Amino acid sequence: MQKSIFTSESLGAVHVAIIMDGNGRWATKRGLPRVEGHRAGVATVRRIVEHAPRVGIKRLTLYAFSSDNWRRPRKEVEALFWLLRAYLRLESQRLRQRGVCLKVIGRRDRLPRVVVREIEKVETLTAQGDSLHLRVAIDYSSRDAITRALAKLTSGCSLSEPLSIELLRHRISDELTGQSGEVDLLIRTGGEKRLSDFLLWESAYAELLFTDRMWPDFDASDLEAAVEEFRRRSRRFGALPVPTTASLVATRERAQ
Numbered sequence: 148m149q150k151s152i153f154t155s156e157s158l159g160a161v162h163v164a165i166i167m168d169g170n171g172r173w174a175t176k177r178g179l180p181r182v183e184g185h186r187a188g189v190a191t192v193r194r195i196v197e198h199a200p201r202v203g204i205k206r207l208t209l210y211a212f213s214s215d216n217w218r219r220p221r222k223e224v225e226a227l228f229w230l231l232r233a234y235l236r237l238e239s240q241r242l243r244q245r246g247v248c249l250k251v252i253g254r255r256d257r258l259p260r261v262v263v264r265e266i267e268k269v270e271t272l273t274a275q276g277d278s279l280h281l282r283v284a285i286d287y288s289s290r291d292a293i294t295r296a297l298a299k300l301t302s303g304c305s306l307s308e309p310l311s312i313e314l315l316r317h318r319i320s321d322e323l324t325g326q327s328g329e330v331d332l333l334i335r336t337g338g339e340k341r342l343s344d345f346l347l348w349e350s351a352y353a354e355l356l357f358t359d360r361m362w363p364d365f366d367a368s369d370l371e372a373a374v375e376e377f378r379r380r381s382r383r384f385g386a387l388p389v390p391t392t393a394s395l396v397a398t399r400e401r402a403q
């Protein structure tokens with residue numbers, strides 16, 4: 148296998164989030180049922196999870212099932228949960244061996260019991276993993292997550308002594324980004340250019356990258372190209388320009 152030009156040092160602990168869109172269209176274009184697109188999408192998930200640490204990605208969040216996806220036909224929803232459960236069951240040992248720590252974000256109270264049990268098993272099995280922190284968003288809605296964080300933080304607060312806005316903002320931020328931090332790069336495949344209620348708070352300063360590539364076709368070279376593009380961007384966080392990651396690496400290499 149070709150050695151990657153990226154190193155984790157050159158990227159730091161970059162957090163990449165992906166909206167995996169285009170499975171249905173990929174299948175329809177081939178005259179296949181939509182579920183075949185989702186099946187091919189699972190194969191892409193395997194490839195990308197395997198490749199991510201090689202390009203310096205330490206944290207990866209994948210949007211697998213949004214809270215709005217319940218509106219899809221029952222057969223498609225069932226097929227998606229069947230695939231998710233199979234992924235968790237069949238991949239758990241491989242994930243552990245590769246040092247991947249998998250966590251699921253989103254609501255669990257509406258998921259089939261068998262899926263929740265599989266999630267709990269894989270979370271326990273991979274808890275010590277440190278090469279990649281993988282989060283899979285299932286029955287996830289960012290607005291819902293923000294609202295729940297706010298409700299949790301303010302329950303028990305009296306109206307006469309409210310938390311200061313500044314403190315509340317910090318606490319919400321801790322609640323939402325405590326485990327995986329802010330998103331650095333948000334990728335959406337499938338040609339659409341929207342966020343679809345995904346990690347809205349966490350992506351406040353994320354670099355956005357939209358690609359026409361359908362998720363089943365997205366491969367290691369697309370991930371490398373996305374990371375390369377991210378390295379070229381100049382992130383300012385509202386302040387004056389700071390050097391790009393790529394220019395920082397180049398400066399360090401010249402100095403060596």
Ligand code: FPP
Nearest residue numbers: 167168169170171172188189192211231234
């Ligand atoms: C969007 O494509 C994709 C989904 C709603 C499901 C994503 C799920 C997977 C890739 C498989 C399971 C995931 C894991 C982590 C094992 P779409 O159906 O909206 O495509 P379309 O826009 O072309 O119709």
